[in-house]
Amino acid sequence: MEHARHVVRVVLLVMVVLAVAFLARGFLVPRSYGMYGPYRYDNVREQMNVRRPAHAGPAACEQCHPDEATARKAGVHRNVSCEVCHGPFAAHVKEDGSVVTPTVDRSYTLCARCHRKVDGRPAGFPQVVLEEHVSGPVEGKVCLGCHNPHSPKL
Amino acid sequence: MPPEISGFAFPNDVHVWWSLMIVMYPYITGFVAGAFIVTSLFHLFGRTEFKPIARLAMATSFSFLLVASMPLQLHLGHPERGPLVMITPHFTSAMAGFGILYSGYLLILLLEVWFVWRPEIVLRARRSRGPKRAFYAALALGTYDIGPEALEVDHGAITLLAGIGLPAACMLHGYVGFIFGAIKANPWWSTPLMPVIFLCSAAVSGIALLMVLYQVVSKLRGGEPDQPCVSALARWLWFFLILTITLELLEIIVMAYERSESWLIISELLTTRLEFSYVTMQLIVGGLIPLILLAVVVLMNRYLHERVRNTLSTVAALLCLVQVFSMRWNIVVGGQLLSKSLRGLRAPYEPELFGREGVLMAIALLVAPFVILWIFDRVLGIDPPEKTGAASPAEPPADVPARVRSA
Amino acid sequence: MEKPPRSLPVVPDEHASAPPEPGHGRREFLANVLRLSGGALVFLAGGPAAEAGGASGKEAGEAYHWDEHSYAYLVDTSKCIGCGSCVRACAAENQVPDGFFRTWVERYVVGMERTHVDSPNGGKDGFGPIQVDFVGTKSFFVPKLCNHCRATPCIQVCPVGASYRTHDGVVLVDAERCIGCAYCVQACPYGSRFLSPLTHTAEKCTWCYHRITKGLRPACVEVCPTGTRQFGDLKRPNDPVRLAIEHDRIGVLQAHLRTEPNCYYLHLDKEVR
Known part of the structure; x- marks a missing residue:
């Protein structure tokens, strides 16, 4: 054994390094890691509160815009959420209660997203071939001139 | 701007997340494993023809291992969080094994290097003065016993460590192949052949690197490389190159023959985006040509002049290095040019020049191990001590004659 | 409080x-x-x-209480009109960086011989008319999102446990622990994940976890004008999504990979992967 002193020393050194590494690891593992599985459980709550919901649904819009809401509910757009065209609620009513007027695309492209005749849309869905629907170039045409977006008639 | 797509790719599927660094990573790890296989051929399997390069091989393996984790760190979105792989390893992930395997292998190799070079460390500690002496004394852990009995103990330790080290080296690299081979989402990666191919090509790259290194080091030292050693290297290189190319072709041929749903897009990938790097570089320049050159060296060994043998095998080795790099590139990058929609290919990937994951960084990563090797040589001396005129106790403990003499 | x-x-x-x-x-x-x-x-x-x-x-x-819920998602591809409202709502709700998608819409034009697929900007700006150089006999839109698989390849490969599946069935990424190795991005067969250029961590659809845990629906479902996208809770006995999964003929994407998705598709075509 007397000729294996260096072996004993190197083995001791390795064991010390491993022990230090193991102890250090104990301090570095997050508190809630492993509570329910190999992940940090606290993150679940962080994810729940990552930001305030931006979309609030038509019921929220109705609070201030009852006329539009009533018209929408009676018409064919009753299943189209206000936020589809007007953008998310949170961009309109800020967290501190202040109101920003959202910019709404009033050109034909807004309506064309759903109603332009395009390959892929279900056959029963109301669609128009823009070039046949209007006379002259499509650019610059305003659907809203004839159709009421909140309760369009066909 | 999103890159140009032919066909249809999933909209998130147009980025090459695994950059040049992930090409470098298996390339460098391959050298670690390959060089270790060569020293094991001597230390474990008694192939004495490798004695002249056994130490060089071990030092090379060690130098590349110190760099091997760098490209991984560099490619991470959050390099500072890299240690999490060790702190909270998630063991269902092939990548979590990396931390454990890498550090385990590093430990084994460190110990083996220490035991092999211990007589040298002790001699230098005795010879030097002042801070230099303190440095070597610390390296020697304060014990200067290099008597025959102590060397006998060292020899046992080295054999044991080599015995653990060889499977560890193979696993370290086989596991790199597993990282790709076990991704069922990507048909260009997902094959059980992948770890085997990676392992064989690691041996190719390691042996090829040692061949080149041995030639260069011999020239630098003003000597000639030992011809039986060169022949042996060429023979093993040839063997592993045959294995590698066979497996690489088998992978493609099976896919084509099975007419799997992914073959349409993979054949398009190989003939368009990867035509140069796969067909030209990996199969012909880096595959077929060195195969022929090495066949000449091996089959006509007796008739070759020294200089012809040296030149042929060095050229073949350099081409093999190109082959292995192309193979890494084609796997890593090729797999990302292909969308998982299996309907589209991305425009070819061109790595940036500067930056964390750029070409210059890749070159720096390739140069770094040689700098480490040079430092290693200055500090410990790679060559067997008998050449530098040291006393007989400093002979490599694994050396059979040394043991006979001391007995 | x-x-x-x-x-x-x-x-x-x-x-x-x-x-x-x-x-x-x-x-x-x-x-x-x-x-x-x-x-x-x-x-x-x-x-x-x-x-x-x-x-x-x-x-x-x-x-x-996350044990009281088990969420599922249903896509009726026959209803989708490709308006892209869902993609825009998702981007606004979750501040998704431009050029990356937590959800997107694909268009298929299928003929007897060939199939053409496109998804310009993920369908975020809607779809325009299209010309294909073959005879397309049918065409349809397919909304895509994270499938929140029960046997997820993405969580499996995460080396640090940054990605996990909640008890209510949502696959999430802990952005504080993600090291940005992109292994999960490679492992997802659906292309649902990406590395955010802002945070350099993996990002993906969370089914709007900040909404659904408050009883709201995911933003994409909230704005879908046709009822293509539906969100349900399998632990509610009369949940419409649950009823559809129980009684209708449904499909999942890339079923052969056995990832066990929790997104179900009605009227799925064989061309959709």
């Missing part, structure tokens, strides 16, 4: 609406609504805070 919110306009049902609190302006009320629904008054069953909050309140937004 503040007073618990009395009620929230969380049910996007047309009839459900809460009366404004007396003495407050409507705008203030609405702002409060959002603040509270985004606030911290949420507890998880078994969590350290659960005892503190008590198990009393079950109103949306006050207490949330």
Whole structure:
């Protein structure tokens, strides 16, 4: 054994390094890691509160815009959420209660997203071939001139 | 701007997340494993023809291992969080094994290097003065016993460590192949052949690197490389190159023959985006040509002049290095040019020049191990001590004659 | 702790609406609504805070017990009109960086011989007319998102446990622990994940976890004008999504990979991968 002193020393050194590494690891593992599985459980709550919901649904819009809401509910757009065209609620009513007027695309492209005749849309869905629907170039045409977006008639 | 797509790719599927660094990573790890296989051929399997390069091989393996984790760190979105792989390893992930395997292998190799070079460390500690002496004394852990009995103990330790080290080296690299081979989402990666191919090509790259290194080091030292050693290297290189190319072709041929749903897009990938790097570089320049050159060296060994043998095998080795790099590139990058929609290919990937994951960084990563090797040589001396005129106790403990003499 | 919110306009049902609190302006009320629904008054069953909050309140937004839910998503591809509202809503709701997608819409034009697929900007700006150089006999849109698989390849490969599946069936990424190795991005067969250029961590659809845990629907479902996208809770016996999964002929994407998706598709074509 007397000729294996260096072996004993190197083995001791390795064991010390491993022990230090193991102890250090104990301090570095997050508190809630492993509570329910190999992940940090606290993150679940962080994810729940990552930001305030931006979309609030038509019921929220109705609070201030009852006329539009009533018209929408009676018409064919009753299943189209206000936020589809007007953008998310949170961009309109800020967290501190202040109101920003959202910019709404009033050109034909807004309506064309759903109603332009395009390959892929279900056959029963109301669609128009823009070039046949209007006379002259499509650019610059305003659907809203004839159709009421909140309760369009066909 | 999103890159140009032919066909249809999933909209998130147009980025090459695994950059040049992930090409470098298996390339460098391959050298670690390959060089270790060569020293094991001597230390474990008694192939004495490798004695002249056994130490060089071990030092090379060690130098590349110190760099091997760098490209991984560099490619991470959050390099500072890299240690999490060790702190909270998630063991269902092939990548979590990396931390454990890498550090385990590093430990084994460190110990083996220490035991092999211990007589040298002790001699230098005795010879030097002042801070230099303190440095070597610390390296020697304060014990200067290099008597025959102590060397006998060292020899046992080295054999044991080599015995653990060889499977560890193979696993370290086989596991790199597993990282790709076990991704069922990507048909260009997902094959059980992948770890085997990676392992064989690691041996190719390691042996090829040692061949080149041995030639260069011999020239630098003003000597000639030992011809039986060169022949042996060429023979093993040839063997592993045959294995590698066979497996690489088998992978493609099976896919084509099975007419799997992914073959349409993979054949398009190989003939368009990867035509140069796969067909030209990996199969012909880096595959077929060195195969022929090495066949000449091996089959006509007796008739070759020294200089012809040296030149042929060095050229073949350099081409093999190109082959292995192309193979890494084609796997890593090729797999990302292909969308998982299996309907589209991305425009070819061109790595940036500067930056964390750029070409210059890749070159720096390739140069770094040689700098480490040079430092290693200055500090410990790679060559067997008998050449530098040291006393007989400093002979490599694994050396059979040394043991006979001391007995 | 503040007073618990009395009620929230969380049910996007047309009839459900809460009366404004007396003495407050409507705008203030609405702002409060959002603040509270985004606030911290949420507890998880078994969590350290659960005892503190008590198990009393079950109103949306006050207490949330993840073992009481098991979410599923249903896409009826025959209804999709490719308007892209869902993609825009998702981007606005989750601040998704441009050029990356937590959800997207694909268009298929299929003929007897060939198939053409496109998804310009993920369908975010809608779809325009298309010319294909073969005879297309059918065409349809397919919305895509994370499938929230039960046997996820992405969680499996995460080396640090940054990605996980919650008890209510949502696959999430812990952005504080993600090292940005992109292994999960490679492992997802659906292309649902990406590395955010802003945070350099993996990002993906969360089914709007900050919404659904307050009783709201994911933003994409909320804005879908045709009912293509539906979100349900399998632990509710008469949930429409649950009924559809139980009784209709449904498909999942890339079923051969056995990832066991929790997104189900009605009227799925064989060309869709």
